[in-house]
Amino acid sequence: MSALPAALPVASRPGFFRRRQRSYRLLTLPALLVVAAVIVFPWLFTMYMSAFDWKIGSVAHFVGLGNYTGLVTNQRFLEAIAHTFYFTALAVVFPLLLGTLAALIFHRNFRGRGVLRAIFTMPMMATPVAVALVWTMMFHPQQGVLNYLLSLVGLPPSLWVYSPTLVIPSLVLVEIWHWTPLVMLIVLGGLAALPTEPYESARLDGATEWQLFRHITLPLIAPFIVVAAVIRTIDAVKAFDTIYVISQGGPGTASETINLYLYLQAFAFYNVGNASAVVVVFFGIILALALLLLHVRQRTKWAA
Amino acid sequence: MASVASASSTTALSPRRRTTGRTRARRWLRRVGFGFAVAVIVSPAILVFLWMLSLSLKNEIDNLAYPPVFIPAPPTLANYTQVFAENAMGRYFLNSVIVSGCATLLALAVGVPAGYGIARLQAARTLILILIARMTPALSFLIPLFTVFQFLGLNNTLTALVITHLVITVPIVVYVMAGYFETLPRELEEAALIDGGSVWTTFRYVALPLARPGIVVGTILAFIFSWNNFVFGAVLAGRATRTLPAAVYNVLTFEQLAWGPLAAAAIIVTLPVLLLTVFIQKEIVVGLTAGGVKA
Numbered sequence: 325m326s327a328l329p330a331a332l333p334v335a336s337r338p339g340f341f342r343r344r345q346r347s348y349r350l351l352t353l354p355a356l357l358v359v360a361a362v363i364v365f366p367w368l369f370t371m372y373m374s375a376f377d378w379k380i381g382s383v384a385h386f387v388g389l390g391n392y393t394g395l396v397t398n399q400r401f402l403e404a405i406a407h408t409f410y411f412t413a414l415a416v417v418f419p420l421l422l423g424t425l426a427a428l429i430f431h432r433n434f435r436g437r438g439v440l441r442a443i444f445t446m447p448m449m450a451t452p453v454a455v456a457l458v459w460t461m462m463f464h465p466q467q468g469v470l471n472y473l474l475s476l477v478g479l480p481p482s483l484w485v486y487s488p489t490l491v492i493p494s495l496v497l498v499e500i501w502h503w504t505p506l507v508m509l510i511v512l513g514g515l516a517a518l519p520t521e522p523y524e525s526a527r528l529d530g531a532t533e534w535q536l537f538r539h540i541t542l543p544l545i546a547p548f549i550v551v552a553a554v555i556r557t558i559d560a561v562k563a564f565d566t567i568y569v570i571s572q573g574g575p576g577t578a579s580e581t582i583n584l585y586l587y588l589q590a591f592a593f594y595n596v597g598n599a600s601a602v603v604v605v606f607f608g609i610i611l612a613l614a615l616l617l618l619h620v621r622q623r624t625k626w627a628a
Numbered sequence: 629m630a631s632v633a634s635a636s637s638t639t640a641l642s643p644r645r646r647t648t649g650r651t652r653a654r655r656w657l658r659r660v661g662f663g664f665a666v667a668v669i670v671s672p673a674i675l676v677f678l679w680m681l682s683l684s685l686k687n688e689i690d691n692l693a694y695p696p697v698f699i700p701a702p703p704t705l706a707n708y709t710q711v712f713a714e715n716a717m718g719r720y721f722l723n724s725v726i727v728s729g730c731a732t733l734l735a736l737a738v739g740v741p742a743g744y745g746i747a748r749l750q751a752a753r754t755l756i757l758i759l760i761a762r763m764t765p766a767l768s769f770l771i772p773l774f775t776v777f778q779f780l781g782l783n784n785t786l787t788a789l790v791i792t793h794l795v796i797t798v799p800i801v802v803y804v805m806a807g808y809f810e811t812l813p814r815e816l817e818e819a820a821l822i823d824g825g826s827v828w829t830t831f832r833y834v835a836l837p838l839a840r841p842g843i844v845v846g847t848i849l850a851f852i853f854s855w856n857n858f859v860f861g862a863v864l865a866g867r868a869t870r871t872l873p874a875a876v877y878n879v880l881t882f883e884q885l886a887w888g889p890l891a892a893a894a895i896i897v898t899l900p901v902l903l904l905t906v907f908i909q910k911e912i913v914v915g916l917t918a919g920g921v922k923a
Binding site: 344345347348349350351352354355356357358359362363365366367369370373380422425426429432434440442443444445446447449450451452453454455457458459461462466467469472501505558561562564565568569583586587590591596599600603606607610611614 | 662665666669670672673674676677679680683691692693694695696734737738739741742744745746748749751754757758760761762763764765766767768769770771772773774775776778791792794795798799802821826827828831852855856858859863872873874876877887890891893894895897898901902904905906
């Protein structure tokens, strides 16, 4: 998908920068070496290790695809995949809706907009572990402030992350709080680039605000929303810090996502071979999701 | 019709014509509704931070009181002094500064020239490699690196942490810089090359000085993401080499369950990052949206 746009501009500037290609390549060499050492090598090593039954400190046995076939029937791993998809679906949809709404609000001119936008984007940059600790205290069923807030509006107290059925929605709440600002910023970028002419002529034709939004704004910002969806999906599938700090995958294994299962296999049981197989499958899932969304993006581009 | 007129007047630039009492009332209502929407959407962000601050400034009795005590009366700094007195907080803070600082500087050294090369080569495929690197879960880098560091005897050292944090910082810097260099006009560089300058001197004396805003954004983003990283420190660091987030989780939660000191520690971890963002608000927005649109 990249070959075409990449080739065009060079061709339109016959050979000027291309003649010096070797020098430009040289500039990228140090970074490529670093990437090879800390990114590509780990990938290859992971694939290699995934073919062994290997615990750290013991001798590795070659098992071929044994680790993978083991995963297919591994109930706990399959449940982790289900938890991951559940978590991801919620942690993508809600920030997208709220973030788009927030972007529409912040796109308007009002007093104090700069300061309020700065405040609104604070969660996005805050250290996840620090934030997760505070949410852990807020979720506390007895002394937590959230149950107090529920009681103020007449709702019964909740068990939050201590309930097997509520733990994932509760964790998603943290995720929404944390990452809605990023969606807002991306969509806001789209809104800032909107042309004014279609609005003027539509207004002259007597279109309502909702019609303007539905038929002009939404199609034009759709590509930005899809970009936000791609980024959000990648981040949500990979979510680790908040889940690990707040629930450790519990109660039981109720909130154990692939990433948490992976962590336990690798660094609690030192089951490196099995964990490596999990990594390969996990990466395959992320790649598939990203490609799917990029495909959607391509289509929205044509539509727009 | 009336609704269209009032709707456009809230968004239009200068509705300076005379209005009747009814449209004025309607407009006032709209403003109140809009203000309410702003409040609803902004308040969760600020309230969590205020609650964090409140917890850190109260004694343990007030922190565990029900209904909760919201305003610390009187506020106490005891939690902060306790965190510093009972833990090597200064040491952990320094570890974080060293690890994130070194990883960011190294990333700049290799990433800025690389971003320039990629931008001028129009090598979009290289960026896809970097995007894939961003997609890969951090834990999957950790398992092989952990094994190798074990073999080299580097586990529990700051060196191992700096190397691992390059996984975070290098892709961000390359990504931001490639995007930034692409926005720079090429005419100056072309002139320099025609005048017999080499690619290196053109980069060094023409493109690099122009790229300062991009470098600032790349530096700050790389530093923040590295600073916020938890899992590398949690797995690779020893007792003395923990970074702040790992230390706050490992040391504080297991050795003392009190809420006040925990909240104080959480603030110490996240405050530097929040200050950085407040000072460069606009640039962060530009940097992140630029990266997002290109992704």
